[in-house]
Amino acid sequence: DGGITQSPKYLFRKEGQNVTLSCEQNLNHDAMYWYRQDPGQGLRLIYYSQIVNDFQKGDIAEGYSVSREKKESFPLTVTSAQKNPTAFYLCASSLTGAAFENGYTFGSGTRLTVV
């Protein structure tokens, strides 16, 4: 059964700590994305990747980093430079880089809390 797996489901970060959120897909999709969801706001794009070893900043990339070494995997690191990281993080993929053709498939999300 194809889909996107995000882990962990819940993550707690201490001040000054870097944490990495995992995202794996077995849909053979080319493009992958990271979105952040906050209460009362629409989803905001953090980073996206249309092909292995290439990725681009989205609207709110500051304090985050990504890698795309394999087609299936697109991990997100929340660094200590991100001052307000508490949010629900969603990984998504699309068959091609033109999401309007196919829409996104989303993972089940990771809820990150600063303690």
Added chain:
Amino acid sequence: EDQVTQSPEALRLQEGESSSLNCSYTVSGLRGLFWYRQDPGKGPEFLFTLYSAGEEKEKERLKATLTKKESFLHITAPKPEDSATYLCAGTGGYQKVTFGTGTKLQVIP
């Protein structure tokens, strides 16, 4: 700047009481208008893509329509399992996708 505005923020319906959710958009060169369903603590689930004014798509009790300024998600005879937050998003192409803040629907038995 592209904008997508959804109304109402929350909607409470009795089971079987049909209604519509609104999505107003200003998206330059609209290439696609999406509807997603999101359950609490879960990722959004794709429902529909609409590409041009006048287009309609249906899935079970849901029907999505598109005009040049708005999209509507019509819910006919809803059931409690239709309770969720419904998200609308518009794209002018490739990575520029603008999401609305959603309408939280509650269907009471």
